Amino acid sequence: MTTPSFSQAQNAFSQAQDGKLPLEGIRVLDSTYVFALPYAGGLLADMGAEVIKVEGPGRPDVTRTGGYSGVFADNDLGEDWWNRPSTYNLIHRGKQSVTLDMTDERGRGLFRELVKISDVVMENFTPRVMRNWGLDYPNLRRLKPDVILVSNTGYGHGGGPYSGYPAQATTQEATHGHCWITGYRPAADGSDGGPAKAGASFVDFLSTWTALFAIGAALRYRNRTGLGQWVDIGMYQAGVMFLSEYVLDAVANGREGGRIGNRHPWRAPQGCYPAAGQDQWITLSVGDDAQWQALCQVMGQPELAHDSRFATLLSRRENHDALDAAIAAWTSGRDRYAAMHALQQAGIPAGPVLTGRDVHFDPHFQSRNFLERAQYPPERKMGERMFIGRPYKFSKSPLRIQGPSPTFGQHNEPALKELLGLPEAQYRQLVEDVVIATTPTTGEPSPVVPQPEALERGIIAAWDADYRQRLGLE
Amino acid sequence: MLAIRGIRNSGGYLSESGFSGLRNFQDICHPGNPLILKILIQTITKNRKPPPFPPQAFPPQALPRSPAFATIGGAARWPPASRLPGLLALTDAATFPPPLAHGPLDGVKVLDLSEDIAGSFCARLLADYGAEVLKLEPPAGAALRRMPPFFGDDPHPEKSLFFLAMNLNKKGATLNLDREAGRALFRELLPYVDVVVESYRPGYLASLGLGYETIETINPGLVLTSITPFGQTGPYSQYSGEEIVSYAMGLIMSISGRQDREPLKHGGFQAQYEGGLNGAAATAMALFMRDSVGEGQHLDVSVTECVASTMMATQTMYPFIGATQPRRRASGSNFGHPMPCEDGWIIVQTGGGASWETIADFFGAPELHEPRFADTAERNRNGEELDRIVLDAISRRGKWELFTEAARARMLFGLAQTPPELAQCPQLESRDFYRIVEHPVIGRIKVPAVLFNLSLTPYQYTGPAPTLGQHNREIYLDGLGYTPQELTVLRQTDAI
Known part of the structure; x- marks a missing residue:
């Protein structure tokens, strides 16, 4: 295998520091909640867009309150807990925050004014809500003829039987077929743990990225033709698209699909095996006879290479259980990183199971600056935090997290008074009537559990008391 | 007479189809003549700006900024009469324009060098939304042609359902990058295209003299989209990827499955699809910017980082409270689980x-x-x-x-719906999610088609996945102007 030579490419991608950003000069009105489109808004801000997040004074984003908010900075509610949750801060990086009570006509009026000076509007209400407010696409188009409206709903707009159904990623993962093909492989005795959920809110992110693609394409088209349009995303549909080969196997061959755990539909062996240390794991995948021979060498068991039970891909699939035992015997007690390097040097795809902690210290993620630091102003009492950046680099555009998340309603004054020209007297009236606010009028913080107790209750798997020092956070 | 069709097709949003735009060049062009090639590049470049809405100055469609806007919309005008509540009452008659017969990426031309799922899916999404995509495969066919499931379980190179699904709406030609004649053909095609999608090991194209630096010289407006397991840079960039490895290193396995068992992988090839979708998103953004600034760039998409990007709660738990998120407990409430x-x-x-x-x-x-x-x-x-x-x-x-x-x-x-249930889903039918494809070898088959709806320039179905080398004559004879004899030689020497 060739020696890694990435220095040249590294240089090319680090020269982007002073380049232009793709979305400079684009304003996005982000009237969305939870994960999918709000995260798209954060990623648009990374690309240089000015993103104005709109929340109701009595309808703060659910990433601020309750079970979707993750944890609070340093497990401390502070004086403004609603600005301190982890998922809120990751998703809303680099945005501006405006609060508008959309149930009040004055709030909707200001929203319309913001629509008139925005390039892209994003919303994820159920279909009837925007319509009842007169903010559906036909009406927005009258305000701003070339507006690009992005709607994300569970099942998509239109007259379909499920279009009005409530939806959210957790339950959709089952409905769009994902759970059916995810889960531990049924055991030899026939016992089957059944379909399973994997990851967290998986299908939300398919909408996030679909929105980015649609916005990029629609902006290009608008730039050429002067014409805007309506992007209608249904999460369910995006989820099914990601199962295309299963659907085609059903259509063409009548197969139902099912669960094969960590195995591969045609490669063998493949699996997730124990490594040295508490809850440490290494994955590997062997695709052909050459890789199998190489694995036998790496494991120091050349005799296995001549074992007829494992001589061909088919026989390896048939005797996968025996292979798993042999591989696990080798991986157990071995350092997961050392195992990865040895296997990869021999040309075998392999890698350790990394945790949310590991990603901060892995040399590859570090080298690519996958996690980025956001510096908070002193009054936020958040110091510096690290967040997932994005999975793509542009050689000439320095995409980056442009700044920390805003506090609730932080940009009410600049957006409404300076941008829209709202007179001071009216602004003060709106504050008084709580059409705008800088403190949410509803919502409770999710419970704060001290880390030692959380560890005992199994809410967390491990914790480092000195995490700030380890990360060099200010 | 020079390139009349070329003008229309080199970015004009009214063009119907694109590689035919190369046809007229054959009369005036002897392939390989550097002088002629230079003129052609200039012609293409000059005509790249489409009528009737030329690209605007950067930043694109810049909006009035405060305080300038505040001056326009000063206190005296607030609230202006036309903005008074009531004047914008809902009218059920409110409509919007009917859809057009082209996608938002109309006029964009793409070369798809990828042999895998991620790159192929990226290029397919570009094709679904209006780009004209030419898949360039090695003479033996892309690796994806050998991947199950197969139609009728027949492992025929034209019957891979995975290849079919990932390559709808594309044209196809063969081209061998391991032969100098093949590389010459590739260089000849570059001036006419806007995007190249590839998923080779980082450094492979550069080792053939076809890295971004070279591509940029030939066509400065080109966007090169590279989708790889670990990205173009970093100590693991040369390592081999697999679906399970991207899941393991993308953090998601650490929270999937039960605490009393090994971490669990997602079913299917979710990571590959994620890489393709992010590749398409990045490409669309880079094309939008290219139209304004005139320059393309190299995009580096990491499949593993796509998976890791979904781990919002998992990652932030560490810098926020120093903790690691566990897998699910073996017992406890099933709420939120099947x-x-x-x-x-x-x-x-x-x-x-x-x-x-x-x-x-x-x-x-x-x-x-x-x-x-x-x-x-x-x-x-x-x-x-x-x-x-x-x-x-x-x-x-x-x-x-x-x-x-x-x-x-x-x-x-x-x-938990099963794949056969998904294939019959009334909600998906109501969204026109599926299309019936007529494939020359497979026959009629229903395929998942539409990722999302667009009101003005919606998804377009233009054809099934190409058979191996299906459009060789169109591209090399009609497009680049080779003679049938030259084409034969290219085949004999394994260049195509």
Whole structure:
């Protein structure tokens, strides 16, 4: 295998520091909640867009309150807990925050004014809500003829039987077929743990990225033709698209699909095996006879290479259980990183199971600056935090997290008074009537559990008391 | 006479189809003549700007900024008469323009060098939304042609259903990058295209003299989209990827599965699809910027980082409280996880528009109204008892009946659909998600087609996946102007 030579490419991608950003000069009105489109808004801000997040004074984003908010900075509610949750801060990086009570006509009026000076509007209400407010696409188009409206709903707009159904990623993962093909492989005795959920809110992110693609394409088209349009995303549909080969196997061959755990539909062996240390794991995948021979060498068991039970891909699939035992015997007690390097040097795809902690210290993620630091102003009492950046680099555009998340309603004054020209007297009236606010009028913080107790209750798997020092956070 | 069709096709949004635009060049061009090639590049470059809306100055469509806007919309004009409430009342007659017969990426030309799922899916999405995509395969065919499932379980190179799904709407030609004649053909095509999608090991194209630096010299406006397991840079960039490895290193396996067992991978090839979708998103953004600044760039998409990008709660838990998120406990409440009912599996989540009282009524078990299940903390504490009651309540009820009733109660509810059920789903039919494809070898088949809806420039179905080398003559004879004799030589020397 060739020696890694990435220095040249590294240089090319680090020269982007002073380049232009793709979305400079684009304003996005982000009237969305939870994960999918709000995260798209954060990623648009990374690309240089000015993103104005709109929340109701009595309808703060659910990433601020309750079970979707993750944890609070340093497990401390502070004086403004609603600005301190982890998922809120990751998703809303680099945005501006405006609060508008959309149930009040004055709030909707200001929203319309913001629509008139925005390039892209994003919303994820159920279909009837925007319509009842007169903010559906036909009406927005009258305000701003070339507006690009992005709607994300569970099942998509239109007259379909499920279009009005409530939806959210957790339950959709089952409905769009994902759970059916995810889960531990049924055991030899026939016992089957059944379909399973994997990851967290998986299908939300398919909408996030679909929105980015649609916005990029629609902006290009608008730039050429002067014409805007309506992007209608249904999460369910995006989820099914990601199962295309299963659907085609059903259509063409009548197969139902099912669960094969960590195995591969045609490669063998493949699996997730124990490594040295508490809850440490290494994955590997062997695709052909050459890789199998190489694995036998790496494991120091050349005799296995001549074992007829494992001589061909088919026989390896048939005797996968025996292979798993042999591989696990080798991986157990071995350092997961050392195992990865040895296997990869021999040309075998392999890698350790990394945790949310590991990603901060892995040399590859570090080298690519996958996690980025956001510096908070002193009054936020958040110091510096690290967040997932994005999975793509542009050689000439320095995409980056442009700044920390805003506090609730932080940009009410600049957006409404300076941008829209709202007179001071009216602004003060709106504050008084709580059409705008800088403190949410509803919502409770999710419970704060001290880390030692959380560890005992199994809410967390491990914790480092000195995490700030380890990360060099200010 | 020079390139009349070329002008129309080199970015004009009215063009119907594109590589035919190369046709007229054959009269005036002898392939390989550097002088002629230079003129052609200039011609193409000059005509790249499409009528009738030339690209605007950067930043694109810049909006009035404060304080300039405040001056225009000063206090005296607030609230202006036209903005008074009531004047924008809903009219049911409010309509918007009917859809056009082209996508938002109309006029964009793409070379797809990828042999895998991620790159192919990226280029397919570009094709679905209007780009003209030419898949360039090695003479033996892209690796994806050898991947199951196969139509009728027949492992024929034209019958891979995976290849079909990932290559709809593309044209196809063969081209061998390992031969100098093949590389010359590739260089000849570069001036005419806007995007190259590739998923080779980082450094491979550069080792052939076809890295971004070279491509940029030939066509400065070109966007090169590279999708690889670990990205173009970093110590693992040369390492081999596989689906399970991207899941392991993308953090998601660390929270999937149960604590008493090994971490669990997602089913299927989700990471590959994620890489393709992110590649398409990045490409669309780079094309938008290219239209304004005139320059393309090299995009580096990492499949593993796509997976890791979904781990918002998992990653932030460390810099926020120093903690690591675990997998699911072996016991505890099944809420938010699939549960068996009479004829399948369902999933329930609290929250949304339904109160706990509504959910308790839905299951029809009076015990659920007891205080020990009243809030999330209590339900977690009494999770096993809760499960027993709920599982008993649904054991004699069917998944479809439960699904419909739960929607009526405004509950967050799902059922584990199987692939055959998805293939017959009335909701997907109502969204026109599937298209019937006529494939020359497979025949008529229903395929998942539409990722999302666009009101003005929607998804377009233009054809099935190409057969191996299907458009060689169109591209090399009609497009680049080679003679049939030259084409024969290229085939004999394994260049195509």
